[in-house]
Amino acid sequence: MSEFLVYLATMSGIYGILSLSLNLQYGLTGLANFGHVAFFMLGAYTSTILVLLAQLPFPLGLLGGALAAALFGGLIALPTANLQQDYWAITTLAAAEIVRLVFLNQPLKGPYVGASFGVGGIPQPWRQAFSAATYPYFYLALVLACLLATYAVVSWLARMPFGRTLRAIREGDAVPLALGKNVGRFRVKVMMLGGALGGVAGSLFAHYNAFIDPYYFLPLETFLVWAMVLLGGCGNHLGALLGTVTVLAFYHSTRFLKDYLPLPSQTLASLRMVVIGVLIILVVLFLPQGLLPERKRRYGPRRPARS
Amino acid sequence: MDQDVLLAVESVHKRFGGLVALDGVSLVVRRGRITGLIGPNGSGKTTLFNVITGFLRPERGRVRFAGTDLTGLSPDRIARLGLCRTFQLSLHPRRLTVMENLLLAPQQQAGEGLLACFLRPGKVWRQERQFLARAWELLAQVGLADHADAEAGSLSGGQQKLLALAQVLMADPQLVLLDEPTAGVNPTLAQHLVALLRTLQRQGRDFCIIEHNLRVVRRLCDEVYVLDHGQILAHGDPATVLQREEVLRAYLSRRALRAEEPDR
Amino acid sequence: MAVEQLLLNSLIRAAELGLLSLGLTLLYGLLRFANFAHVEFAVVGAYLALFFNRSWHWPLPAAALLAMGLTGSLGLAVDRLVFCRLRHAAPVMLMITSFGLGIALREGVRTLWGPAPQLYPLPLQRPWLLGPVRLTPLQLGILGAALACALLLHLLLTTTRAGMAMRATADHPELAQACGIATERVIGSVWFLGAAFAALAGVLMGAETQLHPNMGFAVIIPVFCAALLGGIGRPYGALLGALLLALAENAGLRVNFGALLPGGSWYLPTGYKDAIAFAVLILVLLLRPQGLLGGKRPR
Numbered sequence: 001m002s003e004f005l006v007y008l009a010t011m012s013g014i015y016g017i018l019s020l021s022l023n024l025q026y027g028l029t030g031l032a033n034f035g036h037v038a039f040f041m042l043g044a045y046t047s048t049i050l051v052l053l054a055q056l057p058f059p060l061g062l063l064g065g066a067l068a069a070a071l072f073g074g075l076i077a078l079p080t081a082n083l084q085q086d087y088w089a090i091t092t093l094a095a096a097e098i099v100r101l102v103f104l105n106q107p108l109k110g111p112y113v114g115a116s117f118g119v120g121g122i123p124q125p126w127r128q129a130f131s132a133a134t135y136p137y138f139y140l141a142l143v144l145a146c147l148l149a150t151y152a153v154v155s156w157l158a159r160m161p162f163g164r165t166l167r168a169i170r171e172g173d174a175v176p177l178a179l180g181k182n183v184g185r186f187r188v189k190v191m192m193l194g195g196a197l198g199g200v201a202g203s204l205f206a207h208y209n210a211f212i213d214p215y216y217f218l219p220l221e222t223f224l225v226w227a228m229v230l231l232g233g234c235g236n237h238l239g240a241l242l243g244t245v246t247v248l249a250f251y252h253s254t255r256f257l258k259d260y261l262p263l264p265s266q267t268l269a270s271l272r273m274v275v276i277g278v279l280i281i282l283v284v285l286f287l288p289q290g291l292l293p294e295r296k297r298r299y300g301p302r303r304p305a306r307s
Numbered sequence: 308m309d310q311d312v313l314l315a316v317e318s319v320h321k322r323f324g325g326l327v328a329l330d331g332v333s334l335v336v337r338r339g340r341i342t343g344l345i346g347p348n349g350s351g352k353t354t355l356f357n358v359i360t361g362f363l364r365p366e367r368g369r370v371r372f373a374g375t376d377l378t379g380l381s382p383d384r385i386a387r388l389g390l391c392r393t394f395q396l397s398l399h400p401r402r403l404t405v406m407e408n409l410l411l412a413p414q415q416q417a418g419e420g421l422l423a424c425f426l427r428p429g430k431v432w433r434q435e436r437q438f439l440a441r442a443w444e445l446l447a448q449v450g451l452a453d454h455a456d457a458e459a460g461s462l463s464g465g466q467q468k469l470l471a472l473a474q475v476l477m478a479d480p481q482l483v484l485l486d487e488p489t490a491g492v493n494p495t496l497a498q499h500l501v502a503l504l505r506t507l508q509r510q511g512r513d514f515c516i517i518e519h520n521l522r523v524v525r526r527l528c529d530e531v532y533v534l535d536h537g538q539i540l541a542h543g544d545p546a547t548v549l550q551r552e553e554v555l556r557a558y559l560s561r562r563a564l565r566a567e568e569p570d571r
Numbered sequence: 572m573a574v575e576q577l578l579l580n581s582l583i584r585a586a587e588l589g590l591l592s593l594g595l596t597l598l599y600g601l602l603r604f605a606n607f608a609h610v611e612f613a614v615v616g617a618y619l620a621l622f623f624n625r626s627w628h629w630p631l632p633a634a635a636l637l638a639m640g641l642t643g644s645l646g647l648a649v650d651r652l653v654f655c656r657l658r659h660a661a662p663v664m665l666m667i668t669s670f671g672l673g674i675a676l677r678e679g680v681r682t683l684w685g686p687a688p689q690l691y692p693l694p695l696q697r698p699w700l701l702g703p704v705r706l707t708p709l710q711l712g713i714l715g716a717a718l719a720c721a722l723l724l725h726l727l728l729t730t731t732r733a734g735m736a737m738r739a740t741a742d743h744p745e746l747a748q749a750c751g752i753a754t755e756r757v758i759g760s761v762w763f764l765g766a767a768f769a770a771l772a773g774v775l776m777g778a779e780t781q782l783h784p785n786m787g788f789a790v791i792i793p794v795f796c797a798a799l800l801g802g803i804g805r806p807y808g809a810l811l812g813a814l815l816l817a818l819a820e821n822a823g824l825r826v827n828f829g830a831l832l833p834g835g836s837w838y839l840p841t842g843y844k845d846a847i848a849f850a851v852l853i854l855v856l857l858l859r860p861q862g863l864l865g866g867k868r869p870r
Binding site: 156157161162164167170171172174179180183189291297299 | 360364380381383384386387391392393394398399400401402403404406407408410411412414416417418419421422424425428431435439455456458474475478
Binding site: 030035085086087091094227250270271276279285288 | 579594599603605607657660661662663664666667668670671672673674675676678679681682685686721788791792797799838842843845846848849853856857860
């Protein structure tokens with residue numbers, strides 16, 4: 001059981017980074033990124049390729065994964081930066097699928113198969129320094145450190161003028177444009193930063209799971225992260241994390257439910273996705289602010305103009 | 308070119324499908340004067356604002372601002388050149404507070420750079436304090452200081468107009484285009500607003516104003532253009548132009564006429 | 572493969588994509604609602620037809636008709652239960668909700684019918700040879716059904732009040748809104764029609780290959796691409812878009828891109844067929860965001 005809890009905590013940490021990244025893009029900036037999983041995938045594959053094939057140390061793999069995802073984020077943001085949300089949604093969804101197509105069709109070099117068979121034997125960083133029993137705790141600490149850093153970055157930005165401009169852009173282009181804000185450039189920056197964070201999560205996932213294949217990165221994953229952010233509360237970083245833990249706990253609870261429910265595990269797996277789909281609809285209809293609504297910055301009562 | 312001319316619109320044409328919205332409009336905004344733009348609904352006033360500020364691209368004609376050709380520039384570029392506008396309908400970020408709306412406006416904010424937020428937090432906060440002081444000052448001037456922490460979306464229509472004015476002033480542009488600044492603002496406050504705009508204009512800021520309230524136009528504007536069916540119908544000082552019966556009767560709505568009556 | 576065969580294959584693909592993008596583009600034009608759940612109506616329709624065909628022993632065409640009716644009603648119900656509460660919500664809210672609905676529908680089908688692919692019990696198709704072209708009776712049926720639907724839609728759009736209202740809304744959205752044309756009844760008919768057409772597309776796709784819970788989501792990008800290419804809110808545009816996209820997909824795999832370089836030879840691997848729709852999508856957004864027939868502009 002404690003093994004499972006450590007697993008759940010580690011996965012929550014990894015998905016927490018993804019949620020914070022999506023919260024930065026959607027919750028703060030209003031970008032309907034339906035291809036968020038592409039960042040996760042690029043981070044995972046790039047890091048795998050760098051560490052496994054190019055024999056680079058893990059930190060460089062992590063960095064490379066973040067960089068690749070950031071570049072990709074900038075790339076898809078460029079043609080769509082000035083389009084409306086509906087076009088963002090379909091373009092990002094499509095772009096993520098194309099990335100997946102590439103990894104699905106492109107075998108990797110050497111003894112590592114790649115393509116639809118996936119890549120196994122991804123080295124776990126600093127594995128030799130720990131025993132089999134303590135390593136999960138070390139990796140959990142590593143993931144939580146990354147999560148903490150991510151949290152610090154996004155909540156710092158949200159408090160800065162940068163975050164304020166993003167929240168203005170979220171509610172329409174016209175006023176920020178009329179005030180001289182280069183809206184498209186802000187969007188590109190957010191996609192690159194969000195991409196980098198998603199890439200970090202992907203790299204952490206690949207080296208934790210030690211195996212990746214294109215089926216880990218279906219559009220369903222994007223949607224799972226959306227469910228986390230919407231449930232937790234758009235624009236509230238703590239809320240995004242709360243949503244992450246809630247959704248993941250439910251998602252993984254089916255492994256216990258199958259002992260109590262007389263249903264095949266395949267059916268159970270589909271059913272839990274039905275529940276998550278319905279959950280999204282219910283949240284949008286009845287809890288649009290999420291569990292923890294966005295907080296407002298107060299500037300206090302009127303102060304004398306000059307004192 | 309005339310040194311006095313700040314903004315020059317030269318035979319601008321704009322059509323939407325089969326509808327001609329602007330049919331060769333030319334006008335001039337001079338430094339040190341408040342220029343009014345009047346005309347019935349649908350005459351193309353707001354379209355003209357949209358063309359000037361880069362939100363729409365004209366088919367023909369050009370717009371010059373302080374010697375720079377604006378044609379084809381993006382709205383944000385134009386704003387950064389010192390030409391800002393407000394909107395007829397309130398389009399403010401509704402979920403930002405009034406104060407946040409004001410702090411959003413200043414240009415050249417160090418804190419809007421991604422790296423600067425992390426590398427130069429001291430500079431960001433110093434700047435932010437300056438902006439905050441100026442924002443309180445402006446809020447006091449438009450009478451919104453008590454609402455600083457209210458969401459912009461919760462304000463009344465008139466208050467949103469005041470917010471729009473304070474916000475655009477916060478951006479510190481050379482020329483401000485105001486789209487119906489007094490619509491929905493109560494008469495006492497509207498008078499106060501007129502006085503405020505006058506003061507600002509004497510301090511060296513220039514305004515071009517779309518306005519329906521002819522009393523305000525008469526008090527405020529040094530020069531007025533009448534637009535109808537996408538063409539400039541009349542031009543001159545308000546006293547002369549607004550006395551031309553045919554202008555009033557033919558091109559201003561009856562309600563505007565009625566509003567005018569007690570004053571005549 | 573002969574050019575004629577390529578054309579025929581493209582026509583069949585276009586029929587399926589076109590039927591799917593019709594409902595999408597009509598609803599998109601009417602409510603500015605990019606319905607990501609739309610393709611799932613194809614899945615629901617296909618499996619319902621399978622159920623009537625297999626369990627009730629109805630012939631496939633009759634089963635398909637009933638499935639169309641039921642799926643159409645499902646579309647209507649979904650609108651009444653969920654989306655009519657979101658008429659004034661931001662487009663992104665509608666998209667997310669529809670994404671959630673899409674997952675629920677797809678996984679619901681997977682729960683009921685299982686994840687394995689299934690087949691309609693159809694007789695072995697013996698193709699006719701028409702010159703260089705091989706055409707099976709089934710393929711002829713697909714083309715016929717799609718053509719019949721296009722004609723039906725044309726009649727609806729040109730002769731009924733609701734149809735004219737739909738066209739008016741697509742032409743002048745603001746004006747139609749002002750005249751109150753986009754009434755709940757018109758919206759309801761679009762939901763019903765769109766879902767029913769999608770159900771038919773699902774049956775046709777299932778008959779041509781196989782039924783699978785992912786069969787709808789697998790074509791979501793080409794379907795959106797066809798709708799955008801034709802111009803949002805333009806039903807004929809969607810059909811044209813579907814045809815052009817299908818041609819591009821089939822031709823794209825046969826063009827020697829290597830010939831661009833001297834002496835080169837490089838063909839797009841078949842695994843990348845879906846990338847063609849994406850490339851077309853990006854090109855449309857960059858070059859002609861209002862689509863070929865000039866639908867709504869993205870901004």
